[in-house]
Amino acid sequence: MQLEGNAKAGYSLRSAAELGDDVEIPPPPPVPVYPPEIPKGQLCLAETRYGYEYIPDVDGWLRLYTVPSTWANARLRCQLEGGTLASPQSNPLAAAMMKMMGENGQNLNIVYTGINANIAKDDYMTIDGLPLSNISLKWAAGEPNNCENSEECLVMNGAGELADVNCSRVFGYFCFKKSAKMSKTKCDTWDSDYQLDPRTGSCYKFHTAQHNWHRAALTCRAEQAHLAVINSDTEARVLKKLFAKYPREKNIQNNP
Numbered sequence: 001m002q003l004e005g006n007a008k009a010g011y012s013l014r015s016a017a018e019l020g021d022d023v024e025i026p027p028p029p030p031v032p033v034y035p036p037e038i039p040k041g042q043l044c045l046a047e048t049r050y051g052y053e054y055i056p057d058v059d060g061w062l063r064l065y066t067v068p069s070t071w072a073n074a075r076l077r078c079q080l081e082g083g084t085l086a087s088p089q090s091n092p093l094a095a096a097m098m099k100m101m102g103e104n105g106q107n108l109n110i111v112y113t114g115i116n117a118n119i120a121k122d123d124y125m126t127i128d129g130l131p132l133s134n135i136s137l138k139w140a141a142g143e144p145n146n147c148e149n150s151e152e153c154l155v156m157n158g159a160g161e162l163a164d165v166n167c168s169r170v171f172g173y174f175c176f177k178k179s180a181k182m183s184k185t186k187c188d189t190w191d192s193d194y195q196l197d198p199r200t201g202s203c204y205k206f207h208t209a210q211h212n213w214h215r216a217a218l219t220c221r222a223e224q225a226h227l228a229v230i231n232s233d234t235e236a237r238v239l240k241k242l243f244a245k246y247p248r249e250k251n252i253q254n255n256p
Helices: 071-080 091-103 214-222 234-243
Strands: 002-006 010-015 052-055 062-069 110-116 153-156 161-165 171-176 194-199 202-204
Touching: 002 171, 002 234, 010 171, 062 091, 071 110, 071 171, 071 214, 091 153, 091 171
Parallel strands: 110 171
Antiparallel strands: 002 010, 052 062, 062 171, 110 153, 153 161, 194 202
16 A cells, blocks of 8 residues: 655555556565564653652652752752752662662762751751661762861762762752652642632732742742732732731741
């Protein structure tokens, strides 16, 4: 069989006998060509949510941020998303972090971990409080060296080796969430504090902590939202009613 026609006129299907002797028909391939065989049970689809990738071996979710950040800003971003700055505190989690670093396509070979000694000098622990002595790890050559007595945060390279660095330096990082924190709400966010208002069809959340505009915008963005904008008289009434639920003298917190 051969297709004949063009984009405007359409195509018709004809047999070899109808084409005549002057039409050259290519011979069939010597060996039948089949699609590659897929082993049973091995057809996998990577599941992602809000930029996170599910890691079955740790029953949790990882998100890799490739834009370099200081350790404090990396920790803040993960916290605002309802997670923690990830640490290689188990072999499966460390393996998943290394795998994602190798596959990111941006030549990212060093990331911050949540392991730090910011609370007590030389007393390293994860964001969750797990001591460094309880973590199976390997150090990069010549590490740790606590250069100029100012290195209190740990980074990891693509081989899973750790080094201490000054926390003001900038690196990529991972945020981690346990599965229980990734349930999807009707507002399409992990944060259950967002409430849908049928009058506007939008979801809103009132933050009682005071911040400057940039920090407020970051907080909303980390929650898969944005700062509220009054687009109509109806939305103005919705926000006015929501604001009335939080008397300033009782509920507004000062967070410089």
